[in-house]
Amino acid sequence: MTKRRAAILGTTGMIGQRFAHMLDDHPYFEVVAYCASDRSQGKKISEVWKLPDAELSDDLEGRAIQQTVAEDLSREGVELVFSGLPSDVAKDIEDECAELGMAVFSNASSHRTDPDTPILIPEINHDHLEAVDIQRKRRRKGGYIITNANCSVTGLALGLKPLVDAFGIEDFHVATYQALSGAGYPGVPAVDILGNILPHISKEEEKMKSEGRKILGRFEHGQFVDSSVSILASCTRVNVRDGHLEAVFARMPDMPDNERIASTLGEFKSRPQELSLPSAPVEPIIVTAAPNRPQPLVDSLAGSPERARGMAITVGRIRTTEDSLRLFLLVHNTIRGGAGGSVLNAELAHREGIL
Template sequence: MTKKRAAILGSSGMIGQRFSHMLDGHPYFDVVAYCASDRSEGKRLSDIWKLPDIELNPSLGSKTITVTDAAALAKEGVEVVFSGLPSEVAGPVEDACAEAGLAVYSNASSHRTDPDTPILLPEINPDHLAAIEAQRQRRRKGGYIVTNANCSVTGLALGLKPLVDAFKFTDICVATYQALSGAGYPGVSSLDILGNVLPHIKSEEEKMGSEGRKILGGFSNGRFVDAPISIEASCARVATRDGHLEAVFIHHKDMPDADRIAKTLSEFRGRPQELGLPTAPLKPIIVRREQDRPQPKLDANAGEPARAKGMAVTVGRIRVGKDRLRFYLLVHNTIRGGAGGSVLNAELAYREGLI
């Protein structure tokens, strides 16, 4: 297989650093440009590296950051762009890349609600990739944008998919405990979060509903059709480093027992597992039986093989009452909920011949 030339936008950020690590030695993509703003121009990755859990490989650390320029990337023969840009910047920059003929895999929210842009989560909605055909036609050089969801929605949607399919649940509530890395770098001021919990994250609760319904919905006759479910969310920022914990509550008549719920979740597999994509976790949902799991510290990096570390969602404390199901779910926000989600999306597109 020929490797495709790739670039990382926002390479000095939390998501960008995860991209650099996850794409290092990737079998499908060869990163030839590490881009950010003029604030980082000329710095090496070793100068900006802040991921405590990843030992920086020296050949990666010596890569130099350049200023983001869509036309220059296209000229250098880049075909794929992985974007970790803030949403206030991503809209026009990602559009410029797509207009220059590049395939853009984005973490930003800017294009998630576009009528011909998928919020792709390959285990759930690989068919949504068909939406890019309309983009390729409207853009002069055949480029397109594929987004992944907000980090909390990604975890929730993965946990809901097998349950919604098997038991037709429609009434979902969720409370989140979201890690600091979810706010980017430097993120929340230490004086605001130390010894504290912040009970508001801008636009997060709205996204849980709107993005969740789009991801779990269908794509037919060129249109996205929202899933007929209600998702009510309360989102809080807590002083953990990585990994968003979510307390999920589902109301439903004739609730199946806890063993059936656990079996349905742990047996779930999707298209990435069928195709054996490099970053696909063998088991996308890991069910833990201990009373004190999942925990961000112990479970955020769940997932096998090594390339899929942090790509599995962990579910635990499954409790069933009358007409009611409760469980905890944990997702690594910058891996499965961020860079890893985009990498998996691009791997699917590559295997489908769309890159």
């Protein structure tokens, strides 16, 4: 099979490095351009590599970083773009790539609220891909943008979806304990976070609500219709490298018991598993009965096969009463909540024939 020609934008960043690792020797895609800002132009990937848990292949380490110019990518025959750009920069560059006919798979928030742009999580809302048809019509050369969600929302939405569908639970509160890598480079100053917890992450609580409702909602008659699910969030930054832990609370009369909640989450599978997409975890939600899990240090890289490491969320400490539910969930913020989410979206688009 001929591989599709891809580019990575923001290669030197937290998300960009994950892209480079996940797309190395990918069965569907071949990265032909590694881009970043003019500050990084000409550097070898080995000079900027900072991921301690992902080894750099011989092929990847010698690749050079180029400046991000949409016209250059178009001339190089790039068909799809994986974007790990900061939102303020991403807006125009992603639009330019899409206008030049490329398919853009973005981590940035700049296009998430566009009325014809899906926030895609293939296990939850693969039907939202329909919006892409509408978007392509307004762009000159049929390109489009598909975003993935904010990293905390991705884990939360994945955990909530089976509970909303099976039991109609609608009223959720969540407290997050978010890792430092979620803030990118250079991130939070060490002096602010060492021995500390920061009880505010700009715009995060609003995104949990608005993105969560769009993702869990429907796409019908050419538009997104938000879910009626209520999500009230309190977000904190903690001194952890990778992995966002989230404490979820829900209330409903006649709450199902622990076993039903656990089996509903643990048995959940969807379109990516049906299609055996290369980065799809066999079990998207891993349920643990251990009393002290999930933990970021132990469980962040959950997921199999090897290509899907970090793509499963882990749920534990499920506790129910007659009218309440509490649980913890953990998501790897730069893999499932970041680069891996976009890679899975592109794999789905490829297999559904829209690439």
